[in-house]
Amino acid sequence: MTTIAMQVNGKEVTADVEDRTLLVQYIRESLGLTGTHVGCDTSQCGACVVHVDGKAVKSCTMLAAQAAGKTITTIEGIADGDTLDPIQVAFHENHGLQCGFCTPGMIMATKDMIARHGTDLDEKTIRSELEGNICRCTGYHNIVKSIQAAASAMAAAE
Amino acid sequence: MGAEGLGARVLRKEDKRFITGRGRYTDDYDLKDTTYAAFVRSPHAHARIKNIDVSAAEAAPGVVAVLTGSQLTDDKIGGMICGWMVHSKDGSPMNAGAHPAIAVDIVKHVGDQVAVVIAETNGQARDAAELVEVDYEELPAVVNLKAAVKDGAPQLHPEAANNISFDWAIGEKDATEAAFAAAANVVSMDITNNRLVPNPMEPRVAIGSYDPAEEHYTLYNTSQNPHLARLILSAFVGVAPEHKLRVIAPDVGGGFGSKIFVYPEETVCLWASKRIGGRPVKWTSDRTEAFLVDAHGRDHVTEAEMALDENNKITGLRVHTLANIGAYMSTFSSAVPTYLHATLLSGQYNIPNIYAEIDAVYTNTSPVDAYRGAGRPEATYVVERLMETAARQLGISPVELRRTNFITEFPHQTPVIMAYDAGDYEASLSAALSASDYDAFETRREEARSRGKLRGIGLSCYIEACGIAPSAAVGSLGAGVGLWESAEIRVNPVGTVEVLTGSHSHGQGHETTFAQLVNERLGIPIENVQIVHGDTDKVQFGMGTYGSRSGAVGMSAISKALDKIEAKTKKLAAHLLEASEADIVIEGGQVKVAGTDQALGFHEVALAAYTAHNMPEGMEPGLKEGAFYDPTNFTFPAGSYVCEVEVDPETGRTEIVQFVAADDFGTIINPMIVDGQVHGGLAQGIGQALLEGCVYDEDTGQLITASFMDYTMPRADDLPNFQVSTTKTECPGNPLGMKGCGEAGAIGSPPAVINAITDAIGNNNLSMPATPLKVWQALQQTSAAAE
Numbered sequence: 001m002t003t004i005a006m007q008v009n010g011k012e013v014t015a016d017v018e019d020r021t022l023l024v025q026y027i028r029e030s031l032g033l034t035g036t037h038v039g040c041d042t043s044q045c046g047a048c049v050v051h052v053d054g055k056a057v058k059s060c061t062m063l064a065a066q067a068a069g070k071t072i073t074t075i076e077g078i079a080d081g082d083t084l085d086p087i088q089v090a091f092h093e094n095h096g097l098q099c100g101f102c103t104p105g106m107i108m109a110t111k112d113m114i115a116r117h118g119t120d121l122d123e124k125t126i127r128s129e130l131e132g133n134i135c136r137c138t139g140y141h142n143i144v145k146s147i148q149a150a151a152s153a154m155a156a157a158e
Numbered sequence: 159m160g161a162e163g164l165g166a167r168v169l170r171k172e173d174k175r176f177i178t179g180r181g182r183y184t185d186d187y188d189l190k191d192t193t194y195a196a197f198v199r200s201p202h203a204h205a206r207i208k209n210i211d212v213s214a215a216e217a218a219p220g221v222v223a224v225l226t227g228s229q230l231t232d233d234k235i236g237g238m239i240c241g242w243m244v245h246s247k248d249g250s251p252m253n254a255g256a257h258p259a260i261a262v263d264i265v266k267h268v269g270d271q272v273a274v275v276i277a278e279t280n281g282q283a284r285d286a287a288e289l290v291e292v293d294y295e296e297l298p299a300v301v302n303l304k305a306a307v308k309d310g311a312p313q314l315h316p317e318a319a320n321n322i323s324f325d326w327a328i329g330e331k332d333a334t335e336a337a338f339a340a341a342a343n344v345v346s347m348d349i350t351n352n353r354l355v356p357n358p359m360e361p362r363v364a365i366g367s368y369d370p371a372e373e374h375y376t377l378y379n380t381s382q383n384p385h386l387a388r389l390i391l392s393a394f395v396g397v398a399p400e401h402k403l404r405v406i407a408p409d410v411g412g413g414f415g416s417k418i419f420v421y422p423e424e425t426v427c428l429w430a431s432k433r434i435g436g437r438p439v440k441w442t443s444d445r446t447e448a449f450l451v452d453a454h455g456r457d458h459v460t461e462a463e464m465a466l467d468e469n470n471k472i473t474g475l476r477v478h479t480l481a482n483i484g485a486y487m488s489t490f491s492s493a494v495p496t497y498l499h500a501t502l503l504s505g506q507y508n509i510p511n512i513y514a515e516i517d518a519v520y521t522n523t524s525p526v527d528a529y530r531g532a533g534r535p536e537a538t539y540v541v542e543r544l545m546e547t548a549a550r551q552l553g554i555s556p557v558e559l560r561r562t563n564f565i566t567e568f569p570h571q572t573p574v575i576m577a578y579d580a581g582d583y584e585a586s587l588s589a590a591l592s593a594s595d596y597d598a599f600e601t602r603r604e605e606a607r608s609r610g611k612l613r614g615i616g617l618s619c620y621i622e623a624c625g626i627a628p629s630a631a632v633g634s635l636g637a638g639v640g641l642w643e644s645a646e647i648r649v650n651p652v653g654t655v656e657v658l659t660g661s662h663s664h665g666q667g668h669e670t671t672f673a674q675l676v677n678e679r680l681g682i683p684i685e686n687v688q689i690v691h692g693d694t695d696k697v698q699f700g701m702g703t704y705g706s707r708s709g710a711v712g713m714s715a716i717s718k719a720l721d722k723i724e725a726k727t728k729k730l731a732a733h734l735l736e737a738s739e740a741d742i743v744i745e746g747g748q749v750k751v752a753g754t755d756q757a758l759g760f761h762e763v764a765l766a767a768y769t770a771h772n773m774p775e776g777m778e779p780g781l782k783e784g785a786f787y788d789p790t791n792f793t794f795p796a797g798s799y800v801c802e803v804e805v806d807p808e809t810g811r812t813e814i815v816q817f818v819a820a821d822d823f824g825t826i827i828n829p830m831i832v833d834g835q836v837h838g839g840l841a842q843g844i845g846q847a848l849l850e851g852c853v854y855d856e857d858t859g860q861l862i863t864a865s866f867m868d869y870t871m872p873r874a875d876d877l878p879n880f881q882v883s884t885t886k887t888e889c890p891g892n893p894l895g896m897k898g899c900g901e902a903g904a905i906g907s908p909p910a911v912i913n914a915i916t917d918a919i920g921n922n923n924l925s926m927p928a929t930p931l932k933v934w935q936a937l938q939q940t941s942a943a944a945e
Contacts, residue, residue, distance in 0.1 A: 018281065034186035035179015037411075039359045040445040044866035047359060075179030088177040092169060095830050098838065099665030100176030101359040101411030107177065123879070130874035134866065136359050136412050137665045139841030139903075140874040142834055 004068040008033070009077030017064045023057075024048045026064035027074060035075040035104045039134070046133030049105040049112075050074045056112030058132070075104035078111065086157070087111055087150040096146030098137035109133050110147050119155035121148065160746075163678035164894075167830045171684060172669040181409045184363035184380050185442050192365070193222050193434065195427060195441040196283035198273040198290045199450065200265035203299035203522040203859020204312060207263060207272065211291040215275055218289055220282030223434050225426075226273045227260035235259065235429055238422060239394045240487035243636035244324050244496050244518070252324035255315025255520070257486035259395070259422035259429075264297070266314055266485035267522050268861055269450030271422050276430055276439055299522040299859035303459045303480040306521045314485060314520040321520040323483060324492070327513070328500045328574050334513035337474030341465035345548040351536045352926045353457035353482065353852035354845075355869055356529045358664075360411020361443040362452065366427030370436045374402045375428050381407040382417045382662050383702020386639065388694050390420040390489070397428045407692040410664035414842070415528040416452045417664070418704050419489040423451075449864040454852055455529020457482035458495065458536050464544045465511075470552060472507055472563050477514040477540060485520060488527035492518065497575075497635050498533030498623070498705075504572035505541035506583045506619045506796055507563040512573045522859045528704065530842050530904040531622070538620040542909035546616065547922055556617050556913075557591065576623055578794050581822060585885040587619060589820035590798035593881055599802070611804040613815070614918025620906035621796040624706035624898035625891075627789040642788035643707070644700050645715035647676075647723050649781035651768035653761025654686040660700010661712030662692050666835070666900065668708060671827040675713055675894075679720045680760055681747040698784075706898030709827065710793045714892040718785035726781060731763050733774040793889045795897040797821035801910035805918045810934025812848060812915055819882045819906070824889040824897035832899045836882045839903020845872040846904070847911035851927045870927070 005014040008031060015030050027033050027050065036059060039047035048059045051073040078085040087110050090096065097103040113129045114121065126147050127140070135143060162168050175181050212224040238257040245251055260271045273290050277283035298312040305311055306321045314321055338344060365378040375398040381387050384405040392400035410417060427439045443451075458479050465474035481495035500514040549556035561584065570578040591597070599615045606613035626632060629640030646658040655676055661668055668691065673684035690696050703712070724744060731749040732739040735756050743752045750757040758766075763781075766772065770779035802816040819836055826832050849870035853862045863869035888895030908926060915933060916922045921940040924932060 020281065028186075029188075032188070033179070034183075035181070037183070037360070038185075039361070040866050042445065042865045042867050044871075045359060045445075075177075079178060084177070091177050092173040095170065095834050097173060097176055098667070098834060099359065099412040100172075100181050100409065101183065103176050104179050124875075127873075127875040127877075134359065134871050134873065136357055136414070136842070136871070137838045138834060139837035139839075139872075139880065140877055141837040141880050144874065144879070 002065045004065055006067050006070050006072055008072045009074060019065060021064040022060055023062040023064050023067050024059035027059060033074050033076050037101055037104060039101065044134065046105040046109060047102050049108040051108060051112065056109050075108060086153045090146045090150035090153060094142050094146040094149050096138065096142045102133060102135045106133050106135065106143060110150060114151055114154060119151040121151045160677065162674055162684045164674060164827055166674065166828065168670055168674055168684065168828055170667050170670045171673060172667065183360055183409045183411055184365065184378050187365060187378050189365060189367060189438040192438045192440050193276045193278060194280040194283045195430065195439050196275045196287040197271050198275065198287050198292065200268060200270040200272055202265060202294055202296055203268050203301065204297040205265050205294040206297060207261065207265065207292060208295055209293040210273060212273065214289040214291065215286040218282065218286035220278035221286045222276045222278065223430065224273060224275050224290065225430055225433060227258055227262035230258065230260050230429065231262060233429065235397055235425060236395045238420060238486065239390060240492055241390065241489050241638040242493040244326055244492040246324045247327045252492055253315065253317040254323060254487045255317050259425040267524055268859060269447065269524065274426050274430060276434055301521050301523050301854040301859050302856055303482050303519050303521065306519050307480065307517065314522065318520055323487060323518040323520060325515065325517045326496050327515045329513035330511060330573060331513045334474045334476055334511040337511040338463065338465045338476065341473055342468040343466045343552060344463055345544055345551055346463045347544060347547060349460045349462055349540055349543055350925050351456045351458040351539055352846060354455045354529055354850050355449055355852050356414045356416035356452060356455055357448065357871060358412030358414055358416060361445060361448045362417065362421065362423070363442045364424040364427040365438055365440045366431040367438040368428070368431040368436045376404045376406065377424060377428055378406045378408065379424050380410050380417050381405065382410065382413040382664060382704055384662065384692055384694055385660060385700050386702055387420050387424065391425060391428065395425050397425050405694045407662060413664045414530040415455065415532055415704060418702065419453050419527055445866065446864055449869065450861060451524060453488045453525045453527035454484065455526065456536060457526050460540055462540045462544055464548055466548060470554060470559055470562050472509045474511040475503055475509050477503060479514070479516045481516055481518050482521055482523065482526050483518045484523045484525035486525050488525035491525060491527045493637070494528050494533040499537050501575045502534050502537035502621060502623060503541060503574055504576065505538065506565060506621050508565050510573065523854055530839065531901040532705065534622040534901065535843065535905045535908060538618065538905050539909050542618040542620065543912065546913040550922065560587065560619055577791065579791055579890050580887045581794060581796050582885065582887050583619060583796060586796065586820040586822050587798040589883055589885055590800045590818050593820065593883060594800040594802065594816060594818040596800060606804055612807055612918040613802065613804050614914045616801045616910045616913025616917055618799045618906050618910035618913065620902070621794055622901060622905050623792040623794055625710045625789050625793045626705045626707060627711065627792065629788050639701065640788065641701055642786050643711040643715040644698065644784065644786045645719045646784040647719045647782065649723060649764045651765050653682065653759065653764040655680065655682065656688045656690055657716055658690045658697045659712055659716060660697055660702065661708040662703040664703065666703065666708060667828065667831045671831060672713065672716060674827055675716055676720065679724065681745055682760060706900035709896040710889065710892050710898050711787060711789055713894055713896065714789065715785050715787035717893045718787050719783045722783035722785065723781065726783070727763050729774060730767055730777065731758055734758060734763070734766055734772065789891055791891045793824070793891060793897040795821065795823050795899065795902055797902060797906060799906045799910040801914040803914040803918055805915060805933060807937055810930035810937060812928060812933060814844065814878045817878050817880050819880060819903065820885060821899065821902050822885045822887055822897070823899040824886060825895035826884060833882050835899045836903045837880050839901060840880055840907050841872050841877055843904040843907030844877060844911055847908040847926050847928060849876060849927050
């Protein structure tokens with residue numbers, strides 16, 4: 001067992017975890033933040049993307065112990081009270097989700113994508129950046145549209 | 159059309175919980191004192207179990223129990239069933255071999271359940287599962303369809319000689335043979351429809367919970383049809399009596415067919431919870447398990463021939479298909495290659511003679527059952543590949559060949575059961591050709607050639623049959639259930655509405671579209687409408703969601719229940735307003751006397767129904783109505799797709815540069831959601847055509863493509879933006895005129911893609927998935943033939 005402490009969605013948390021506990025297991029099972037999902041066992045699908053110190057990370061690729069001392073943001077932590085993040089709004093307004101299972105990972109990956117590339121995103125960049133996130137419902141068409149809309153909204157707000 | 163009524167592009171009510179991470183999927187449920195199940199699965203495709211030693215596992219930390227198939231048998235728990243009886247040509251019933259929830263003597267595919275370990279944590283259960291020692295005697299295995307039916311092939315079930323569960327036929331054999339004998343031209347093809355893995359993003363989960371005091375079971379599971387699961391688990395598997403079993407399918411992360419079926423793990427979790435004294439037992443599939451044990455789709459090998467007369471009219475179609483059903487017959491596996499496949503072989507065309515033979519074949523592979531489209535993609539692929547090939551052989555335009563043979567008068571009775579009720583195939587074809595600028599294609603081909611690219615165009619005109627009904631008809635064809643749907647409308651005293659539906663939403667947006675129907679009829683805002691589904695304690699019965707049936711069948715039931723609500727509302731309002739019932743209209747949330755300013759709010763009438771202070775003579779208090787709706791026929795969505803590709807001759811890589819879909823879905827409730835359904839279907843169909851293919855090792859029966867690293871799921875950069883549009887002929891068979899849109903994209907797109915690639919490379923010999931390697935090899939054949 002290892003004792004770990006980290007900040008998750010602005011709160012300090014501490015726990016004793018088995019050494020082999022993955023970050024995603026810790027987030028889902030110990031913290032009860034079930035918005036982060038597990039869709040595969042080979043780090044391909046991206047349903048488990050969270051931010052670790054502001055960068056998108058597949059939380060199935062990291063031990064909880066490796067996240068000790070770091071700042072974690074999950075899908076539950078990006079809205080400001082009742083005010084949704086512009087990316088959340090864009091996914092809703094552009095029908096960028098169907099079953100919703102990949103959605104938290106898509107939104108967290110998008111947030112990182114826009115942070116790295118800026119709001120001037122073309123379709124080719126978006127599609128290429130989504131390599132690590134699989135959706136089986138939407139055919140990506142409306143996800144791409146959602147990301148473009150989010151980037152535009154964020155550019156307009158700047 | 160109101161802002162929230164039928165036809166309005168209303169944003170989804172259900173989105174908020176999903177975009178904020180507050181969806182509640184089965185794995186998110188954490189019941190008190192839960193134990194965790196890990197299955198010991200066969201590493202062999204075919205083997206005899208000589209001994210199972212569980213002692214080391216039982217002694218491992220945290221282990222609560224280790225259970226095997228013999229204990230399941232001791233407790234008289236039955237096996238999994240196939241719910242659709244199909245008869246062979248000679249009239250004999252299909253030979254369905256036993257399908258125990260945990261294998262007892264012989265394992266029949268890699269991943270077959272051998273034992274289950276229940277422990278305090280998931281990690282402990284998995285650790286201990288590694289300690290279960292199974293002594294296997296390996297048996298020869300067969301995974302290839304053609305090899306499986308040969309004499310001397312390894313046999314899976316003693317009931318099924320040559321591994322054939324049934325050899326079924328449809329159509330008139332002699333008349334079809336006569337048509338071929340008289341034909342001016344015959345086109346023949348060998349066609350393989352590749353095996354696919356459905357892969358909804360949420361893996362399956364089951365939580366079984368037994369309450370010893372009440373002798374009551376609860377199952378939380380990832381199901382498209384919780385009531386069907388309850389029925390099968392109680393009436394056939396016998397794990398719990400129906401009135402003592404509650405099945406809850408909460409938010410479900412996609413299904414695509416694979417979550418229709420009743421699987422062994424659900425049975426085992428319910429049974430195991432009782433065995434261990436009532437603590438909940440939770441099993442969460444990992445992705446590798448999903449590849450190994452979720453039912454797969456497609457996997458047909460077909461010989462197909464089309465006969466044409468001198469005017470290029472099709473006079474006959476002859477098909478012989480070997481359909482892989484895997485190691486066991488899954489819930490609807492018998493219906494897919496027969497009644498959902500061969501009955502669609504007429505396509506959009508007037509074909510006077512059709513004869514199809516379907517052999518359902520056991521192999522040492524995962525069970526095969528319905529996957530998005532279920533039989534209809536296979537039929538469309540056969541018909542539309544034949545059409546394109548015939549046009550090439552005859553040297554005529556593929557558009558003209560289709561137009562020459564289109565059905566133009568309705569109703570139209572095909573020679574293979576289906577009676578098409580309505581359609582306008584020319585309308586969708588014209589829309590697709592126009593949107594794709596089909597006529598100017600040769601200019602684009604030339605331009606691509608100047609860049610060193612081979613450009614091709616391919617067409618597909620599909621038909622599908624949705625709704626799968628009426629119940630009496632499917633019953634006569636062997637279905638074990640009726641395929642109606644139920645609904646209940648509960649108007650609350652304050653005038654808000656709950657709709658209880660037997661349909662199940664796992665991405666389709668029912669919470670929005672079903673509320674739109676209530677808005678259209680009662681004029682109340684959709685935020686005042688709650689859709690309740692997915693819980694057998696709340697909804698009395700229902701048949702679930704698959705086969706694009708929730709609109710045409712599920713909403714028809716809601717519509718019928720709303721008829722009754724409206725009737726009672728009018729009657730009560732007439733009494734309260736002292737007006738004639740015939741003069742009452744419901745508009746914009748008001749119940750009015752037409753042509754006057756007399757009106758009551760709908761909520762006022764609702765309240766009056768519950769206070770019951772002033773009711774017409776004989777009227778019961780309350781405002782709640784239910785309905786069961788059984789359709790009069792299948793519905794027949796149809797459309798035309800045009801795919802345009804560019805192939806890089808150096809690498810064989812295909813890029814889809816344009817994809818146009820023109821669909822006729824009848825009445826549309828929410829075009830935003832319909833477009834999304836088409837996009838998703840197209841992605842799965844294009845995935846089948848270009849990327850996805852399930853591969854078993856022919857010698858060992860090992861599944862080689864058992865992860866997302868080995869099985870190519872379509873990614874965003876594999877797909878284009880889609881140009882989708884709709885044309886409309888209303889379905890005369892249901893009150894809303896709806897046809898269904900969930901599967902069209904996956905049905906119509908594969909032949910369009912392959913027709914486009916084969917056009918580009920000038921070689922018709924290409925199978926799915928058309929990987930760069932295969933396309934490159936086909937190009938080498940083309941150039942070798944040219945030399």
